[in-house]
Amino acid sequence: MSNKVLMKGNEALAEAAIRNGCIYFFGYPITPQTELAEYMAKRLPKVNGVCLQAESEVAAINMVLGAASSGVRAMTSSSSPGISLKSEGISYMVGSDLPCLICNVQRGGPGLGGIQPAQQDYLQATKANGHGDLHLFVVAPASVQEMVSLVGRAFDVADTYRVPAMILADGALGQMMEPVDFDAALSERRELPEKTWATNGHGGKRKKNIVNSLFINPDELEKSVLERYQRYAKIEENEVLYEETMVEDADIVIVAYGITSRICKSAIEMARAEGIKVGLVRPITLWPYPKAALAKAAETAKHFLVVELNMGQMVDDVKVATNCRRPVSFFGRTGGMLPTAEDVLAEIRKINGGIR
Amino acid sequence: MAVVFDKPHALSPVPFHYCPGCTHGIVHRLVAEAIDSLGIEGDTIGIAPVGCSVFAYNYFECDMIEAAHGRAPAVATGVKRTNPDKIVFTYQGDGDLAAIGTAETVHAVTRGENITIIFINNAIYGMTGGQMAPTTLPGQVTTTSPYGRNPIVQGNPIRVCEMLSTLDGLAFAQRVAVDTPAHVNQAKKAIEKAFKNQIEKKGLSIVEVLSTCPTNWGMTPGDALQWMRDNMMPYYPLGVYKDVDAK
Amino acid sequence: MNKVTFRTELCKGCGLCVDACPKKILALNTDVLNEKGYHPAGITDQDKCIACAMCAMMCPDVVIKVEKNI
Structure with a gap:
């Protein structure tokens, strides 16, 4: 028996995140993704989660950085101009090897652009969503159902390889209503590594952990980038979807x-x-x-x-x-x-x- | 023999990278002493800033996060909201907290995030080599105010404790200095209170520490302390600006 | 006798301890350079030390350990 419900793309993204164990959301309103934050604001308090409206997209992504450092699944969402603002924090999260989910419900640009659907952030998302050598795991759903299944996939890949993941959607998908089956989307689970690197208090039981993207010695920085690119190579080997x-x-x-x-x-x-x-x-x-x-x-x-x-x-x-x-x-x-x-x-x- | 003074446990046994006479080291030690005396090292997560204290993550024995410039209060918010029972502090300089991170600071305070902020005000950018800070005094010469800070051109300094004390989410704000043993003792008490407030879930506590930058001020460490007394203290008066416990 | 110990390898010769000492029994040792290349601080008259720890409180590099005879 199928359990289909009719849902807006933005709301389905939010519900899918919650069902994938993400109960920490930090965001800032921007059309056409705002329903995602509104849905989180309604739902998360009921599951002992946190939905916080930040003072800016810059702050929101850094709250995600703090939450992700603690070892929990955390996410933020925005639309194109807001994603540009988040780019700083995204680069720091890459440099600090922190997993998270970022949803970009794209609108027209450049600048303030417009609020209608666009795919004008393709290069930003796939080539340089921030400074430094970096990649995000970027998925582009084509339906509300696929949005839901890709949220789980994105979190799993992020946690497996310690990289930020991005759902690159657009205003049309965010706003459209389609039937969704959450149970079908949740069927596929993978074994995830333990987050032994999390900064959540050592409790006197382990050495201190440091979450950091600063390597002042160039040889150390190069080493850290090369190690990350080995993980990227594994993602390219194992995680391609088409x-x-x-x-x-x-x-x-x-x-x-x-x-x-x-x-x-x-x-x-x-x-x-x-x-x-x-x-x-x-x-x-x-x-x-x-x-x-x-x-x-x-x-x-x-x-x-x-x-x-x-x-x-x-x-x-x-x-x-x-x-x-x-x-x-x-x-x-x-x-x-x-x-x-x-x-x-x-x-x-x-x-x-x-x-x- | 009784040990009356030694390195606190929460301070890592590594040499600081700071210049001779830089008061960052004193404040680091006071933070570590507070962590020791409250017995919270295993429950504490510290957030280091960008600026001279960017390597602070190497100097404390608790878990540490290195934040982007100015974003420490937002990072701290993310940590605290996911770990409400852990102790979270940020350690930030004047450029980090009062220029590039003003929004993050003000909004963390107004939300009443239950965290502790240690704010180092030395009226200059140290790490980049002595540029004008938001707290650089009128007339003060820096490499980017080479003729002295002219408020008409370069704007006025920000008095952080005074500004933040207008916000409802603030539990405690005190401005201290580390120029004399007596003031160091006062600073120690203020920092301890700022952590204790967090344990007691009172809201955001900030301790602003007037500090020196002998290298970029171009003075001996001793003269720098005197310059701080003569010039900074009149503009940035020491004292408690807010205390929710006060009657 | 009270005891002040200097981890001289950490000292940067800033002199803040020298200024803070109420008994004026601390000095930078200008005959010596430590590994960092600074003249480290030291005590000139241990007998006069009152173990007030003011030197240690002002030391930015946690160089000084103070012990009191009780």
């Missing part, structure tokens, strides 16, 4: 993630009905990136089409993953505008004409 749709016989392979992938799926159906062989690779983890899946697709596909709600931020990743073996086109809308399936279909037709 979905393939009709790639085997496809002449044109669309690469799209999140809400955009759903528009592309409709376009693919329409194209197939016209006899154009189109498939989809949907990266679910944006870092680590599904390079192998794209390299494999490049063996048979003739052309790649990247579709995003930005100006083509993922294009280079596709070119690198496919070693530039096939042409890579881009189609996108930005600033909060969404393409229709017909818009994507028009691009498919154009490329198809070129192939012939």
Whole structure:
């Protein structure tokens, strides 16, 4: 029997976090993610948790840093401008090897931008969400149900490898209501390492722990970065997630993630009905990136089409993953505008004409 | 023979990196003495700042966290909210607490976070080599106020205890100095009270310690103490600015 | 007799203990350089020490241990 409930994406993210043992939330209101904080404010006091509205996103991420240092699961959420503010704290959490979950329900930018859905933080999230050599485990859900299952995955990966994880969603997913089955999403659990490094008082029973990102000697700093990159290599080896749709016989392979992938799926159906062989690779983890899946697709596909709600931020990743073996086109809308399936279909037709 | 004075246990047996005569060492010791006398080393989590005391995590035997510049009160909030029965303190300088971290400080106080803040006011940025601090006095020469701080151009100093004592969440604020044995004793009592208040869940306690920076002030350690007495104490009067216990 | 011990390897020769001593029996030993390259502080007349610990209270580097004869 399924236990489906109808929920808004932002609220489902919050409930999923609680069900994954995260009862500490620190945030700051910003459209279009505010329902997440509001949901936490309602629910967490009832499960002996803490929901604290910080004075800023800067403070919120540092509260998460403090909470995570104690060894508990902690999270924050925001939308694009707020994530920029959190970047400082995110870098410190990476440098201090602290796990946590950060939700970015993206809106249009740059600057104050707008409040409509966008995917304009792809490069920030996957390449440099803060200073220094760093990565986050970044997942891009495409439905409310997937948001729920990826929250658990993100916390598990964060705890396993001691890295911050990010759910990179967008305003459309955050605001849309869909049926969710929490039990189905919670079925998969993994064994997690004990947090022996936590600073929660040594109680006279162990040596003191230090949570720190400062290494004044360059050789020590290099060593710490190299050790972290060994963990990153393991994440790249073990934690890549993607979905393939009709790639085997496809002449044109669309690469799209999140809400955009759903528009592309409709376009693919329409194209197939016209006899154009189109498939989809949907990266679910944006870092680590599904390079192998794209390299494999490049063996048979003739052309790649990247579709995003930005100006083509993922294009280079596709070119690198496919070693530039096939042409890579881009189609996108930005600033909060969404393409229709017909818009994507028009691009498919154009490329198809070129192939012939 | 009775030992009347020795290194407290909560202070790590490593040499400080501070310059000769820098009063950070005295205040570190007073914090460790308070931790010892209250028997809370195993329950305490300290938050180090950015500034000269950035390495404070090496100097205390309790668990320690190194925070980003100015963010120690937010980090402390995260620690305390997840461990309400543990003892959490921040150790911050004037740039950390009263410039880049003003928002974190003010809001931790107004929320009444049950933590202890040790605030070192030496009216200058030490670690970066003597730049103007939020607490640099009018007329005081620093490398970024080379003609003396002109309030019309560079603004006025902040009196932290006075400002924070207007906020409801504050349990205790006292400004002390470490220029004489008598004042060191007073500072010791204030710091101990600030920790005891936390154990008794009274809210946020802050102890502001007027300190010296002989190196960047360009003085001998002894002259620096005298300069502090002559110049800082009139602008930053010592005393208790708030005490919820006071009748 | 009271006893003041200096961990001279930690001393930075700042002289705050010398200034604080009410009996004026502390001095920097200018004949000696410690590992750090400072003239360390020391006691010149142990007999006159009253074990008040004012020197230790003012020492920023926890160099001084004070013991009182009881």
